[in-house]
Every structure is written in C-alpha cells, then in structure tokens.
Amino acid sequence: MLGRVQHAAKLLKDVSHRTPIFTSRTVDAIAGCQIFFKCENLQRTGSFKFRGAFNALSQLTDGEREKGVVTHSSGNHGQAVAAAAQAMGGVPAVVVVPKDTPQVKVDAIAGYGAEVVLCEPSQKSRTETSEDIAERSGKILIPPYNHPDVMAGQGTIGLELLQEIPDLDGIVVPTSGGGMIAGIAAAARSIRPECRVFATEPTGKRLQESIAMGQRVAFPDIADAMLDTIADAIRTQPIGDVPWPLVLEHVDETVFTVDDDQIREAMHFAATRLKLVIEPAAATGLAAAFDGQIAAAISSGNGGGSSRTKKVAVVLCGGNVDPAVLASVLQ
Amino acid sequence: MLGRVQHAAKLLKDVSHRTPIFTSRTVDAIAGCQIFFKCENLQRTGSFKFRGAFNALSQLTDGEREKGVVTHSSGNHGQAVAAAAQAMGGVPAVVVVPKDTPQVKVDAIAGYGAEVVLCEPSQKSRTETSEDIAERSGKILIPPYNHPDVMAGQGTIGLELLQEIPDLDGIVVPTSGGGMIAGIAAAARSIRPECRVFATEPTGKRLQESIAMGQRVAFPDIADAMLDTIADAIRTQPIGDVPWPLVLEHVDETVFTVDDDQIREAMHFAATRLKLVIEPAAATGLAAAFDGQIAAAISSGNGGGSSRTKKVAVVLCGGNVDPAVLASVLQ
Numbered sequence: 001m002l003g004r005v006q007h008a009a010k011l012l013k014d015v016s017h018r019t020p021i022f023t024s025r026t027v028d029a030i031a032g033c034q035i036f037f038k039c040e041n042l043q044r045t046g047s048f049k050f051r052g053a054f055n056a057l058s059q060l061t062d063g064e065r066e067k068g069v070v071t072h073s074s075g076n077h078g079q080a081v082a083a084a085a086q087a088m089g090g091v092p093a094v095v096v097v098p099k100d101t102p103q104v105k106v107d108a109i110a111g112y113g114a115e116v117v118l119c120e121p122s123q124k125s126r127t128e129t130s131e132d133i134a135e136r137s138g139k140i141l142i143p144p145y146n147h148p149d150v151m152a153g154q155g156t157i158g159l160e161l162l163q164e165i166p167d168l169d170g171i172v173v174p175t176s177g178g179g180m181i182a183g184i185a186a187a188a189r190s191i192r193p194e195c196r197v198f199a200t201e202p203t204g205k206r207l208q209e210s211i212a213m214g215q216r217v218a219f220p221d222i223a224d225a226m227l228d229t230i231a232d233a234i235r236t237q238p239i240g241d242v243p244w245p246l247v248l249e250h251v252d253e254t255v256f257t258v259d260d261d262q263i264r265e266a267m268h269f270a271a272t273r274l275k276l277v278i279e280p281a282a283a284t285g286l287a288a289a290f291d292g293q294i295a296a297a298i299s300s301g302n303g304g305g306s307s308r309t310k311k312v313a314v315v316l317c318g319g320n321v322d323p324a325v326l327a328s329v330l331q
Numbered sequence: 332m333l334g335r336v337q338h339a340a341k342l343l344k345d346v347s348h349r350t351p352i353f354t355s356r357t358v359d360a361i362a363g364c365q366i367f368f369k370c371e372n373l374q375r376t377g378s379f380k381f382r383g384a385f386n387a388l389s390q391l392t393d394g395e396r397e398k399g400v401v402t403h404s405s406g407n408h409g410q411a412v413a414a415a416a417q418a419m420g421g422v423p424a425v426v427v428v429p430k431d432t433p434q435v436k437v438d439a440i441a442g443y444g445a446e447v448v449l450c451e452p453s454q455k456s457r458t459e460t461s462e463d464i465a466e467r468s469g470k471i472l473i474p475p476y477n478h479p480d481v482m483a484g485q486g487t488i489g490l491e492l493l494q495e496i497p498d499l500d501g502i503v504v505p506t507s508g509g510g511m512i513a514g515i516a517a518a519a520r521s522i523r524p525e526c527r528v529f530a531t532e533p534t535g536k537r538l539q540e541s542i543a544m545g546q547r548v549a550f551p552d553i554a555d556a557m558l559d560t561i562a563d564a565i566r567t568q569p570i571g572d573v574p575w576p577l578v579l580e581h582v583d584e585t586v587f588t589v590d591d592d593q594i595r596e597a598m599h600f601a602a603t604r605l606k607l608v609i610e611p612a613a614a615t616g617l618a619a620a621f622d623g624q625i626a627a628a629i630s631s632g633n634g635g636g637s638s639r640t641k642k643v644a645v646v647l648c649g650g651n652v653d654p655a656v657l658a659s660v661l662q
Binding site for chain 2: 020272275323331
C-alpha cells in the first residue's frame with residue numbers, strides 16, 4: 001500500500017491542498033499530550049475525500065473517463081468525485097445521495113456539475129441504486145471507501161503528517177467505512193512502525209467490539225439503517241471488506257468512542273477558540289482528546305518508553321456542516 | 332518605520348504565529364481578482380493585536396516590566412496585552428474594557444491573567460480610566476494603536492505578505508484607530524512602492540472624507556460615542572494622531588465602506604465555504620471583494636499597466652466573535 005500512497009501523492013501534488021497542521025497550547029493543556037490538527041476541513045471541497053476521489057479517477061483509461069463515473073455518498077465523497085471529475089476536464093459524474101443529506105452538501109455536489117440522484121437513507125439503497133446506474137450506463141463505480149485507489153489517496157494524509165512530524169507517536173482518524181484509516185495506517189506504519197493509529201467512532205458503531213473479535217461484523221440491528229449520530233459523515237456501521245484487513249493489521253485495539261454531546265462541545269471549542277469550522281465527524285478526535293481517551297491510550301502499551309510528551313495528530317476530516325447545525329452548537 | 336518593523340519581526344519570530352495565507356477559487360471568481368487571505372484570526376489570542384502588543388512590551392526596561400502595563404481595549408488589544416505580558420514571564424497587566432464588550436473577550440483577557448477594569452463605552456472614558464490607573468500605579472500605558480512600537484508590530488503582517496507574494500498589487504486592511512494599516516502600509520510600500528494599501532471601514536466612519544480632506548477629522552457627532560456597527564473591533568471613528576501621517580502618506584485615497592448586512596453575508600461565506608471563523612471587522616475586506624469594490628479600485632489608477640490578474644491580500648484581522656453573533660449570522 002505504501003507504494004500506491006506515494007504514487008497518489010505525486011498525482012495529487014499540484015491538485016489537492018497540502019493542508020496546514022495547527023497546534024493549540026490550550027488543547028494540549030486539556031488533552032495531556034501534544035495535539036497536531038491536520039486540517040482537511042481546509043482541503044478542496046471541504047473534506048479529505050478529494051484525495052481519494054481524484055486518485056481513483058486518475059487511474060481510469062481515456063475510454064472510461066469518456067463514459068464517466070458514478071458513486072454513492074452521504075455528501076463529502078459525492079462532492080469530491082464531482083469536483084475531481086470537473087478538475088479532470090469534465091468527466092461526466094452521477095452522485096447517488098441519501099434523501100436525508102444536508103442540503104448544503106447536495107447543492108455543492110450539483111455546483112461541481114455532477115448529476116444528483118436521490119435514494120433511501122440506507123446502505124442497501126445506496127449500493128443498489130449506484131450499481132444499477134453503473135450497469136445501465138457503463139459508468140465506472142467509484143465507491144466511497146471500498147477501493148484501493150480511494151484508500152491510497154486518503155493515505156497521503158499519513159505521508160504529509162510524518163514528513164512534517166517525523167517522531168509522531170499517534171494518529172487519530174474518524175472512521176466510517178474505513179477507507180481513510182486503512183490508507184493512513186498502512187502508509188504511516190510502513191514509514192514509522194512505532195506510530196500508532198487510532199479510530200474514533202460515534203456511539204453505536206461498536207468498532208471496538210469488532211476489532212476485539214478480529215472479525216468484520218455487521219451488527220444486524222444497525223447494519224442497513226445508518227447510525228443515529230450528529231456525525232452525518234460517519235454513519236456507516238461496518239468497515240468495508242477492502243479496508244478491513246489493513247485495519248486489522250495496523251489499527252490500534254483501542255477505539256475512541258464519543259457521543260453527540262461531546263461532539264457538539266468539541267465543535268463549539270473549534271469555532272470559538274481555534275477559529276475553525278469543523279463538521280461533527282471531525283470533532284470526534286478533538287472530543288476524544290478532551291475527555292482524556294487519547295492521553296490514556298498513547299501513554300499505555302508499547303512499554304511506555306521515553307517520558308517526553310507524546311505527539312498525536314488528530315485528523316480534522318472535514319468542515320461541511322449544515323449552517324443550522326453549527327448555529328445550534330454555538331448557542 | 333521599515334527598520335522598526337523588521338526589528339519587530341525578529342522579536343516576534345519565535346513568539347507569534349506566522350499565519351497562513353489561503354486562497355479560494357470561488358472567491359476569486361466572484362471578486363474578479365486573485366485574493367490572498369492573511370489569517371490573523373489564527374494568530375495567538377485570535378487577532379493580529381498580539382504582534383503589536385508583544386513588540387511594545389519587548390521595548391520596556393526591566394524596571395518598567397516590574398511595575399507592569401495598563402491598556403484600554405474593546406477586547407482584542409486587551410487580550411493581546413494580557414497574553415504578551417504572560418508570555419514575557421508574568422508582567423502585571425491591567426486592561427480597561429468598555430462595559431458593552433462581548434463576554435467571550437472579557438473572559439479571555441482574565442484567562443491570560445490580567446486584571447480587568449470596566450469603563451463606559453466611550454473613547455473618553457477609556458482614555459481617562461487607563462491614564463488614571465497609569466498615573467496612580469506607575470504602570471506603563473500601552474495604547475491600542477497610537478504608539479510607534481504597536482504600529483511596527485502590526486506592520487510585520489506586511490513583511491510576511493510580501494515575502495510570500497512578492498508581486499502583490501494591493502493589501503486591504505480593516506481600519507479603526509489606524510495602527511495596523513499605518514504599520515503595514517509604511518513597511519509594504521518601502522519594500523514595494525507599487526503595492527497599494529486600502530482601508531476598509533464600517534458605514535459611518537467617514538474615513539474616505541477625512542483622507543480626501545487631507546485632515547484627521549474627528550466628526551463631532553460620533554467622535555466620543557463609538558460607531559454603531561456589528562464590527563465591534565473597529566468602532567473607533569478618528570484615526571490616531573500617531574498613525575495619521577503614515578496613513579496620509581501611504582494609504583490609497585479609495586476607502587472601502589461596507590454595511591452590517593454585507594459583513595454578515597461575508598461572515599456566513601467564511602464559515603460555510605472557507606471553514607474559517609472570522610469576526611465582523613475581518614469580514615469587511617471579504618465584503619468589499621464580493622461587491623466589486625476591490626476589483627474596481629485595483630484595476631483603476633496607476634496607469635493600469637499589465638493585464639495580468641491583480642493580486643490582492645485581504646487581512647482577516649481576527650476571529651474573536653461572540654458565539655451568539657456567529658450563530659445569528661448562520662441562520
């Protein structure tokens with residue numbers, strides 16, 4: 001995977017933003033370790049998804065590009081595919097979107113020139129609708145996470161982090177289908193095996209149980225309906241089968257679980273103190289820092305070792321939040 | 332002034348943030364020129380004021396530092412002096428604050444360990460209260476703009492901009508007492524005389540008239556009461572007498588005037604599209620870009636010259652906005 005990620009980094013070099021990494025003394029004091037925020041909310045299209053989408057589209061043949069692409073997405077991957085298709089000179093793109101997606105994301109997808117098709121808010125409807133379009137039109141399916149080129153694109157976040165902070169002790173990654181964390185973990189741990197990679201999840205995802213069992217389990221009660229969480233970008237319950245082996249191999253056993261109240265509090269802090277708008281999914285890492293989960297995990301295991309302050313990157317994966325949700329968080 | 336600014340840059344090097352400069356294709360398309368956002372909302376204490384405050388405090392003798400400092404501020408300069416005093420190892424600081432200042436700013440000042448003294452919301456009360464404290468206690472008065480070392484500190488923004496964008500055509504600076512624009516203009520135009528520096532102002536300030544008359548006029552009807560604007564950080568009406576000569580010499584005759592509705596719209600755009608929280612004062616430059624004032628001014632005068640797209644920096648001076656105000660802008 002490292003080779004694929006390095007190749008993706010070359011393709012993305014002049015197209016995606018090398019997002020800034022910010023620090024905050026106040027956050028460090030609360031978190032009990034040194035936190036580095038990787039600002040993918042400042043990435044093109046407002047989330048990390050542009051990396052994977054552009055990398056996947058870059059691998060298509062000329063004939064495939066002519067027919068175009070189709071994807072399904074709760075919003076961010078849809079914007080990313082639409083923007084990547086536009087950036088490649090107008091590849092036709094269809095985006096299947098669950099009906100309950102925030103309007104701001106639907107508008108953005110259409111704004112990049114893609115055709116929007118609505119579906120039911122379930123994993124099943126998303127998959128079926130997009131597969132049906134692919135079959136009928138010959139368009140190439142670009143899934144949001146279950147694809148090695150998508151994973152490799154997201155993995156470039158890990159490369160950039162270790163280039164700028166070579167002695168990083170950990171990376172915290174909001175996790176839904178698992179594409180981003182698989183790409184980051186595989187790349188980062190190939191470069192620096194002692195760097196641990198942690199997933200964050202909203203309450204109800206039960207990734208911790210899944211990892212502990214060593215099995216990619218889709219819990220029957222929540223497998224089709226999406227998770228009930230404010231974090232609309234990470235509502236997928238099971239990890240995809242393509243990223244899963246990398247998650248099992250490289251991701252830490254400790255998963256950081258946070259609830260909606262913690263997410264709202266972290267969003268409020270980001271807006272008022274960091275001056276950054278982050279979406280609920282992105283706030284999960286900050287929330288885990290605030291309640292001590294990161295410090296507890298990073299100082300345990302691996303024998304403890306040196307007593308220097310641990311350095312942990314938190315991926316602020318996106319900033320595409322419905323203005324009404326952000327307003328409610330601020331009040 | 333350039334020498335003073337360069338000296339300030341050395342003192343600030345390891346203490347203040349070299350704030351990032353962001354661009355946005357969407358903004359450029361609307362503005363009709365290339366806009367570079369200088370993100371002082373991401374500066375320590377959430378505004379550019381830290382630069383001037385730290386530079387001014389750095390010039391004090393050991394004896395003066397022991398007695399401490401006093402200032403008056405509608406918030407941002409107060410936070411800056413408090414934080415600078417703390418960063419210098421605990422210089423005692425008193426901050427005189429108008430009673431109507433957003434609570435979030437008052438809390439932040441106290442959070443940096445300074446003593447807060449409330450006064451009436453008028454220029455007169457601010458000045459008198461702080462001068463009285465200085466006289467009684469022997470503390471050194473650090474005014475918010477009417478001071479060469481404060482101006483020199485703010486001027487480092489101009490240095491950083493021209494280091495990163497050497498062919499810059501213009502810099503747009505939100506203007507209140509005039510300390511920031513005087514420092515930036517004097518420094519930037521010493522390095523690159525063809526770079527024009529523009530002030531933004533909220534409706535009612537009438538800086539345009541003042542510059543046209545070539546006289547620093549305090550309009551009697553609004554000279555003591557502060558301007559009625561959502562932009563609480565730039566409510567001072569007349570430019571200070573210390574920055575004034577530099578403003579008259581270096582600042583463009585065209586002043587960009589914007590009203591509260593334009594400011595609110597620009598704040599909404601910054602939060603939802605740029606993912607940046609900016610305070611109302613900082614939104615004045617973006618508002619001027621959106622309604623075409625910047626493109627009109629930068630393409631006129633100076634003979635026009637080359638036909639390449641003009642490059643204009645907009646200083647996002649701060650991000651310290653009351654959460655309730657930001658929430659109202661988002662709805």
